[in-house]
Amino acid sequence: MAHNQNLRRLKDRSAGHVMGGLTWVAATLVIAIGLALLARAQPLLDLQPLGSLLTSSEWSPLRGQFGFFPFIVGTLAVTLLAMFLAVPPCLLTAIYLAEYAPARLRQSVKPAIDVLAGIPSVVYGVWGTLTVVPVIRDYVTPWVSRTLGFIPLFRADNPTGYGVLAGGVVLAVMVFPIIISVTEEVIRAVPFGMREAALALGATRWQMIKTVVLRRARPGVIAAVVLGFSRAFGETMAVMMVTGNVAQIPRSIFDPAYTLPALIANNYGEMMSIPLYDAALLAAALVLLIVVLIFTIIARIVLAQAIKSAA
Amino acid sequence: MDSAINDPLIQIQGLNVAYGSQLAIRDVSVDIPAQQITAIIGPSGCGKTTLLRSISRLTELVDGVRVWGKILFDGQDVYAPDVDVTEVRKRIGLLAQRPFPLPMSIYDNVAYGPRLYGVRQREALNAIVEKELRAAGLWDEVKDRLHAPATALSIGQQQRLCLARGLAVEPDVLLCDEVTSALDPISAQRIEGRLVELKTNYTIILVTHVLRQARRLADYVIFMYLGELIEHGPAEQIFQHPQHPKTRAYLAGELY
Amino acid sequence: MMKINKHLEERIMKGLMVASLALVVGSLVAILGTVLAKGLPALNWAMLTQTPKGGYYLGKEGGILNAITGSLVLVAAATALSFFPALAVVLYLHLFAKHNRLLDLTRLSLDVLWSVPSIVYGAFGFTLMLMLGLRASLLGGIIALALLEFPVMIRTMDEVLLMVPHELKEVSYAMGATRLETAVRVVLRQAAPGLLTAVLLACGRGIGDAASVLFTAGYTDRMPTTLLRPVASLPLAVFFQLGTPVPQVQERAYASALVLTVIVLALSLGARSLTRRLSRHIIH
Numbered sequence: 044m045a046h047n048q049n050l051r052r053l054k055d056r057s058a059g060h061v062m063g064g065l066t067w068v069a070a071t072l073v074i075a076i077g078l079a080l081l082a083r084a085q086p087l088l089d090l091q092p093l094g095s096l097l098t099s100s101e102w103s104p105l106r107g108q109f110g111f112f113p114f115i116v117g118t119l120a121v122t123l124l125a126m127f128l129a130v131p132p133c134l135l136t137a138i139y140l141a142e143y144a145p146a147r148l149r150q151s152v153k154p155a156i157d158v159l160a161g162i163p164s165v166v167y168g169v170w171g172t173l174t175v176v177p178v179i180r181d182y183v184t185p186w187v188s189r190t191l192g193f194i195p196l197f198r199a200d201n202p203t204g205y206g207v208l209a210g211g212v213v214l215a216v217m218v219f220p221i222i223i224s225v226t227e228e229v230i231r232a233v234p235f236g237m238r239e240a241a242l243a244l245g246a247t248r249w250q251m252i253k254t255v256v257l258r259r260a261r262p263g264v265i266a267a268v269v270l271g272f273s274r275a276f277g278e279t280m281a282v283m284m285v286t287g288n289v290a291q292i293p294r295s296i297f298d299p300a301y302t303l304p305a306l307i308a309n310n311y312g313e314m315m316s317i318p319l320y321d322a323a324l325l326a327a328a329l330v331l332l333i334v335v336l337i338f339t340i341i342a343r344i345v346l347a348q349a350i351k352s353a354a
Numbered sequence: 355m356d357s358a359i360n361d362p363l364i365q366i367q368g369l370n371v372a373y374g375s376q377l378a379i380r381d382v383s384v385d386i387p388a389q390q391i392t393a394i395i396g397p398s399g400c401g402k403t404t405l406l407r408s409i410s411r412l413t414e415l416v417d418g419v420r421v422w423g424k425i426l427f428d429g430q431d432v433y434a435p436d437v438d439v440t441e442v443r444k445r446i447g448l449l450a451q452r453p454f455p456l457p458m459s460i461y462d463n464v465a466y467g468p469r470l471y472g473v474r475q476r477e478a479l480n481a482i483v484e485k486e487l488r489a490a491g492l493w494d495e496v497k498d499r500l501h502a503p504a505t506a507l508s509i510g511q512q513q514r515l516c517l518a519r520g521l522a523v524e525p526d527v528l529l530c531d532e533v534t535s536a537l538d539p540i541s542a543q544r545i546e547g548r549l550v551e552l553k554t555n556y557t558i559i560l561v562t563h564v565l566r567q568a569r570r571l572a573d574y575v576i577f578m579y580l581g582e583l584i585e586h587g588p589a590e591q592i593f594q595h596p597q598h599p600k601t602r603a604y605l606a607g608e609l610y
Numbered sequence: 611m612m613k614i615n616k617h618l619e620e621r622i623m624k625g626l627m628v629a630s631l632a633l634v635v636g637s638l639v640a641i642l643g644t645v646l647a648k649g650l651p652a653l654n655w656a657m658l659t660q661t662p663k664g665g666y667y668l669g670k671e672g673g674i675l676n677a678i679t680g681s682l683v684l685v686a687a688a689t690a691l692s693f694f695p696a697l698a699v700v701l702y703l704h705l706f707a708k709h710n711r712l713l714d715l716t717r718l719s720l721d722v723l724w725s726v727p728s729i730v731y732g733a734f735g736f737t738l739m740l741m742l743g744l745r746a747s748l749l750g751g752i753i754a755l756a757l758l759e760f761p762v763m764i765r766t767m768d769e770v771l772l773m774v775p776h777e778l779k780e781v782s783y784a785m786g787a788t789r790l791e792t793a794v795r796v797v798l799r800q801a802a803p804g805l806l807t808a809v810l811l812a813c814g815r816g817i818g819d820a821a822s823v824l825f826t827a828g829y830t831d832r833m834p835t836t837l838l839r840p841v842a843s844l845p846l847a848v849f850f851q852l853g854t855p856v857p858q859v860q861e862r863a864y865a866s867a868l869v870l871t872v873i874v875l876a877l878s879l880g881a882r883s884l885t886r887r888l889s890r891h892i893i894h
Contacts, residue, residue: 335730
């Protein structure tokens with residue numbers, strides 16, 4: 044019996060060690076990924092420091108020029124436009140689901156949002172090329188250039204429809220699920236008593252939401268938006284299929300853009316045949332990783348605190 | 355007041371339990387007699403459940419709990435660093451407030467403990483399952499559907515199943531935490547009947563907020579108030595001649 | 611006057627909210643509708659049962675059986691590979707780890723891992739392959755996809771284990787069970803349907819991902835046979851066919867996208883119905 048007891052303890056301890064070891068590996072995997080990419084990017088970084096890579100606009104791999112600036116601007120343009128388009132409807136939807144929608148509607152909308160989150164990236168890309176790009180090409184571009192064409196941001200030099208706007212629209216739909224679900228969760232965490240207090244003073248529902256719920260949930264909502272941003276920033280296939288992929292700095296929302304993830308994905312074929320090309324692409328992956336890392340960490344910390352303080 | 359017990363099975367010495375910075379049990383020392391029913395009574399929030407669970411070190415499963423002081427079980431401090439906590443818990447069983455059947459069949463619920471301790475043969479398991487289900491007074495109701503999910507039983511039956519499951523590891527002590535509070539009167543009565551029968555073989559420690567239940571069952575009584583031990587002694591003495599004003603107030607229904 | 615204003619504001623905002631919800635649900639309908647409308651006419655039996663024949667990419671005969679099989683093999687292997695480590699991690703977090711700052715940090719790190727873009731997993735998988743001396747191959751794709759699915763699985767399993775009532779664990783501990791015994795005999799049983807859901811969700815995520823297999827698995831017109839040869843996958847089939855100038859091949863991309871979407875939807879619906887069916891012993 045005593046022997047059996049010792050064996051059980053031994054099993055428990057060793058399982059604990061094995062599982063703990065695996066957890067440790069998982070927890071440091073991000074760092075390992077970063078270091079592996081850094082090691083591969085090192086040959087290029089030895090020649091040109093990261094700062095100058097990020098700010099240089101010259102991209103000609105054959106001459107050994109690897110300037111990331113146009114790609115960074117392209118990624119930011121597409122991502123920011125996507126957030127601009129996605130945030131208002133997402134917040135309104137989340138508020139509606141959390142505060143107004145009857146339980147049955149909520150229960151049927153939630154799976155739909157889950158499905159939206161599960162649709163593969165290339166399918167979004169297919170939808171983008173089949174629907175979004177033609178609509179932009181045939182309707183949006185002509186109309187905007189007639190009415191707002193004098194503003195540089197809306198100048199339509201690119202008649203193809205492939206560009207920042209198409210990327211922004213597709214990405215916006217892709218980040219709907221994450222922004223909606225996190226925002227809704229944060230809004231639901233606001234205690235019922237606070238709502239009641241405002242309603243008891245004669246506020247309408249929306250006034251109560253505006254003055255109590257949103258004020259209380261603000262950090263969490265910001266975190267949701269940041270999470271959406273970092274998700275959008277790293278998105279590859281769908282964006283690549285609709286933005287035109289021209290290595291230049293976009294000046295208008297109709298201009299083509301080339302994002303960092305698309306840069307990596309489009310050139311993997313040649314990267315082993317041109318000197319330093321692989322180092323450049325893996326450096327791009329490293330930049331991507333670091334940006335997403337920073338934004339995610341900020342969002343998670345804000346979110347954890349928001350949920351703790353709301354409850 | 356000083357009623358020393360001959361041959362105490364459990365000796366609690368200077369026990370403190372804190373949830374974060376809040377002290378739930380303050381310097382409690384008391385001896386618990388073997389093979390009797392000891393009732394811990396007191397108003398809700400007085401720390402009686404915490405005291406009960408500390409005996410088999412179940413409080414430490416909750417985050418942020420600190421325990422200091424000693425609980426001697428058979429002369430051995432259960433909080434000593436070299437003690438195997440699973441061994442302590444095997445010898446000190448728990449019956450909780452609400453029945454929580456494990457996610458498996460009736461049979462497997464009772465066999466859970468014996469299997470942990472290496473019983474493998476079918477016949478031996480069958481015998482244990484039958485014996486403990488009989489001891490818990492459930493056998494006749496379930497003998498034809500031993501392999502049905504335990505969740506299919508009524509709440510009262512589930513509680514008796516949990517009793518059988520607890521008995522199957524052959525503990526010396528049974529901790530009972532408000533075990534009848536979720537049950538209908540008839541199921542509660544059955545459980546009480548079982549406990550009275552079981553005290554010939556087991557030491558039973560019972561937390562209850564129902565005074566009548568304590569009067570019916572208890573041989574020994576511990577009265578707690580705001581985390582402190584106010585008074586303890588044989589049931590007769592506490593119920594007939596309480597010494598402390600707070601005990602008197604509580605028994606008179608003036609203290610909640 | 612004040613009263614009218616505030617009720618008007620309420621109405622306007624509520625209208626905007628309903629419109630937003632309609633936009634969100636409408637997007638889903640638009641996407642599924644587009645894929646269905648464009649994919650269904652191009653879909654035929656040969657697409658599902660044949661590999662590309664000579665001249666397939668010019669519009670001649672053949673199908674995408676290579677990509678369908680490739681994706682299924684990739685995902686099955688990657689899921690199997692990441693399942694046990696992910697399970698070990700969540701069991702450790704829930705039953706073994708002490709609650710302290712290190713645990714918070716670990717959870718943060720796992721959250722970060724979850725948000726790492728799939729192209730970065732592809733790039734990392736690629737550097738691993740260079741280290742191991744591998745070329746683009748089934749094995750490489752499996753490694754990259756397993757890495758991608760690992761945090762997805764951890765996150766969904768973590769949520770599943772959060773739903774296991776504390777009392778259930780206490781029951782087991784109270785009988786003197788060790789943490790391992792409690793994990794294996796009680797927690798896993800209670801969580802089994804949820805864990806299956808987690809697995810299916812991870813499969814769905816893995817099978818739809820293109821960016822991670824782009825570098826690592828390569829592409830081929832042949833059926834997968836060995837671990838060390840390139841393998842085709844559905845998302846890349848969609849991508850490459852859409853990139854050709856031949857309209858007929860582009861239509862095949864739509865059909866491939868439909869096949870992929872149907873598989874992903876089937877996985878998520880399957881997860882739901884299985885969860886319901888397996889809940890016989892579960893404590894609610």
